[in-house]
Amino acid sequence: MERKTILITGSTNGIGKATAKALAQEGHFIIVHGRDKLRTQAVCEEIKSATGNNNVDMLLADLFLLSDVKRMAIEFKKKYDRLDVLINNAGAVFGKDRETTKEGLEKTMTLNLFAPFLLTELLLDVLAKSPAARIINVSSAAHAIRSEPDLGDIQLEKNYSFIRAYGLSKLYIIWVTRHLVAELKEKGLEHITANSLHPGVIASEFGKSSNIKFVSLLTKLMRPFLLTREQGAETTIYLAVSKDVENVTGKYFAKKKVAKESIKHYSPENEKIVWDYCKKIVEPYLSN
Template sequence: MKKIILITGTTAGIGKVAAKALAKQGHTVIIHGRNKDNAQAVCKEIKSETGNNNVDTIIADLFSFADVKRMSEEFKVRYERLDVLINNAGALFGKYRETTTVGLEKTMVLNVFSPLLLTEFLLDVLEKSPSARIINTSSATHKIAEKPNFSDMQHEKNYSSTGAYPLSKLYTIWLTRHLAVELKKRGLKKITANVLNPGVVATRFGQDSDKGFINNMIFKIALLFMTKPDEGAATTVYLATSQ
């Protein structure tokens, strides 16, 4: 069965590689990006390289909850069902705490809150699939996360990029486990939830933000020892397609 697959953060890195691999298998792939021109360029590239014209784009700023809602509504206008939702978008920000226009810390919004919200908004179309999957992206850095401070989830008192990111990925694992239980409670037995660690992959991830001299240098050197993006995307593709 060919699937309808929505992947967030698809204009570069693992998301782009996964989208290309899934399109090559003949699935309908909707690639998400924040920049329309970039998303359309990637869409054209994937169509050209795979010969699959069932590749679409959807544009949304995941730093905006209103845009997340609009994105979900736009998807439902175009498609009657969704077989696979891959929450791939995420980022490691710089050494100074950054907030959205409504004052929320960006790491938590992009890596935790928006994927959770998008999933909730799309549950009704996921339910229409004979076998739907929700796939969330975590990271091995969750193992070095500090003890969560639930009274300071916005990192207002003690922010560091290398502290906020691992915590966000720990929350992602917890939320996916909770979601798996919640789906059963709601009677949504045809939807499964999984969370993956893609490994340490040589992409532009984290390279463009200023994390301080030492951390910047570590990230540059680490690129030499990282796996290729196609290897990093393999787990995502497996979870999206395995019977």
Template structure:
């Protein structure tokens, strides 16, 4: 087996942590990302102890801050000259009140869409050094309930709800991943693929800690006993990161370790380009400075 260098965001808890542990167990060099240095280091040591793999490292950064994302990418490139797999796993649903980052961006879009795109752009040069680079983005089955995009309200200044923002962000993640598959070829990066997955409904602490409104809170609590294990939820991430079966597959949507069809009735190439261009405009000040 060829050792892959794998960076996975949001890997100190839940599916990310389980996936990191599984890939470390396979012998890969795994770099886990977290916001808190002490916690990230603790998880790093835990994975080393459980897997016997010393090629486990950690990196920290606040994905709500573009400055932090840029610094995190620079930190990675100071330590590593190659990246084989980037797993944009970090994501969240937020409270019933619309919240902004310090840069004035709606938090759901910032964490679930803008920051993964920025991090990917900043790490493309080291992904390009891999013989088989892989970008793996994380969507959700909730993309199915996303409403028709309002291109004048992509950060939900009007009619905000936590569930609407989350579902929309996960729909846009699918469209952006499709666009990546063509964009990489356009840039001459034919050795890099981009795919997107949904992990299914998984029993983690995801969505349990904030007030999303009475109905959404109740749905999360009642659904918990019926959700699958984090191990099952992480299986598709591990598959897309490490399997030879998807070596040259790009621009596809996966669930349960197989290709699926996303239910995105509002999709069109025109809409895909609008979302891509909007997101690129948001992150562009942090790409060239």
């Protein structure tokens, strides 16, 4: 087996942690990303002792801050000279009131869209060094919510609801992933693939960042009927290492198969608007 270097955001918990553990079990070099040093160290130790694979390292960043995403990308390049698989897994749903980060950006869009967009842009040069690199963006079936996108108000200043913010962030990450494929082609980087996925409905810590009682109650009540974290990791793992998808790019997956994403609001023009908007948001963090 060829050992891959794999960075997984949000791998201190939930689906990300299960993904990290399973890929470490297969013998890959895993970089666990977290935002709390002690917790991230503890997860690395847990993965090492559970799998017997000592090739597990860590990086820290608060993904609410694009400046911290940039700092982490710089640190990545100081420590490692190659990246085969980037898994943008971290994501969350937030509360009933619109909140902004210290950098003034809407929280849901920041964590679920701008941070993965920026991290991908900043790590493209190291991904390009891999003979066959893969970018995997964890989206959600919630992208298909019946909420009309307002592309003049991507950060939902006028019409925020937590479901709308979450669903649209997961719709836009699918569009951005698809657009990335065209960008990679234009840059002559067709050896890098990019796909998005829905992991299933999983019993994880998902919903903990929401102050909406209904969300925590629903996740508690549904817990016995939900898939496990390990099951939630299956499609990500498949996209990360399976030979079946070696040359598959620009697709949306569920249950380890190409799935149909919602095309209700899709058009190449809309895709480009969202891409350009993300590019504008991350622009200040792109230069060295």
